[in-house]
Amino acid sequence: MLELYHSNWSICAQKVRLVIAEKGLDVLEHHLDLRARDQQQPGYLRLNPKGYVPTLVHDGRPVVESSLICEYLDEVFPETPLRPADPVDKAYMRTWTRRPDDGLHRACATLTNAIAFRLQWLEQSPEDIEKVLRDTPDPTRREWRREMIEKGVESPMVRRSVWVYDSLLDDMEEALAGRDWLAGDDYTLADVSLTSYLNRVAELQLHPLWETSRPRVSDWFARIRARANFKTAIDGYPYDSYIAQMAEQGALQWPKIEEALAD
Ligand SMILES: N[C@@H](CCC(=O)N[C@@H](CS)C(=O)NCC(=O)O)C(=O)O
Numbered sequence: 001m002l003e004l005y006h007s008n009w010s011i012c013a014q015k016v017r018l019v020i021a022e023k024g025l026d027v028l029e030h031h032l033d034l035r036a037r038d039q040q041q042p043g044y045l046r047l048n049p050k051g052y053v054p055t056l057v058h059d060g061r062p063v064v065e066s067s068l069i070c071e072y073l074d075e076v077f078p079e080t081p082l083r084p085a086d087p088v089d090k091a092y093m094r095t096w097t098r099r100p101d102d103g104l105h106r107a108c109a110t111l112t113n114a115i116a117f118r119l120q121w122l123e124q125s126p127e128d129i130e131k132v133l134r135d136t137p138d139p140t141r142r143e144w145r146r147e148m149i150e151k152g153v154e155s156p157m158v159r160r161s162v163w164v165y166d167s168l169l170d171d172m173e174e175a176l177a178g179r180d181w182l183a184g185d186d187y188t189l190a191d192v193s194l195t196s197y198l199n200r201v202a203e204l205q206l207h208p209l210w211e212t213s214r215p216r217v218s219d220w221f222a223r224i225r226a227r228a229n230f231k232t233a234i235d236g237y238p239y240d241s242y243i244a245q246m247a248e249q250g251a252l253q254w255p256k257i258e259e260a261l262a263d
Contacts, residue, residue, distance in 0.1 A: 003028045003057040005047065009239040010034070011108060011196035012066035012100075013054040017233035018192045019070045023080050035120070040135065050138075067097050070189050082189045093183035096190035100197065104168060106144075107161035108197050113148040114158050115204055116242075116249040121149045153256045162260040165201065168194075169210050169217055176216035180223060187227075195224050199234060203243055205250035206257055 004020070004027045006013035020027055032038040032053055039051045047062040048055040056063045056072070063072050074082045084090050100108075121129060129149060136142040147155050172194070175182050183190035198221055201209065210217040224230060 005030045005055040006053045008237040010053045014196040015066045016054045021229035021232035093190045097193040107164035110157045110161040114152045115253045116246045159260040173214045203246045
């Protein structure tokens with residue numbers, strides 16, 4: 001039996017759901033409320049010691065880290081393959097699938113929190129915020145969260161995150177010359193891996209990042225959004241109030257992003 005611990009709006013969970021939908025797998029779902037800190041409950045930490053979603057449990061054995069979960073699912077359920085057969089092509093594909101762990105995930109979380117989600121934190125009392133920070137065991141994560149709450153778009157991390165996206169989009173534009181998908185002629189885990197990262201910044205109304213100057217990325221994203229697995233795995237798990245907040249705040253903060261781009 002396959003079980004997935006996840007949340008609708010988690011970009012890492014979206015990535016795994018895209019694979020599940022593409023392969024048509026049956027999964028027992030457990031929804032975590034990340035704002036209620038379900039991910040820090042002792043029972044969940046036994047499955048995922050870092051307290052993140054998603055976690056896949058296959059016949060009782062947990063698999064963590066979304067990139068690894070995606071590869072695991074493709075290996076165990078090889079019908080509708082999502083990796084090229086050729087080892088060199090597979091290595092090329094992994095240059096994309098490792099991108100989130102090489103800084104893209106942090107950049108995405110920074111933009112999301114600095115622009116929009118910090119407002120959810122600021123609705124809490126200073127005492128409650130301090131408690132959440134105290135209860136964040138990883139010091140890097142704790143300091144990052146404090147910076148997002150206190151500085152928002154004024155944080156220098158925002159500038160660096162815009163740079164991470166800008167260089168990713170340059171690389172994608174180049175890779176997509178003469179082909180539809182990032183790692184060759186077929187849709188692979190490379191495309192899966194980047195889908196939710198572009199979708200999140202589109203939710204933040206930052207799509208001019210590619211729409212004004214990167215036609216191949218624009219076409220790729222249109223193809224991605226038209227796929228059945230996108231409709232099932234992303235549109236099928238709504239988070240309307242967060243989307244409204246991201247759209248409103250993103251439009252408001254766009255001048256800051258443009259300023260960072262001009263650097
Ligand atoms: N490297 C991990 C990152 C997972 C991650 O950061 N998950 C976020 C949601 S996208 C989360 O669980 N956040 C909860 C928290 O920060 O407490 C993966 O790819 O699975």
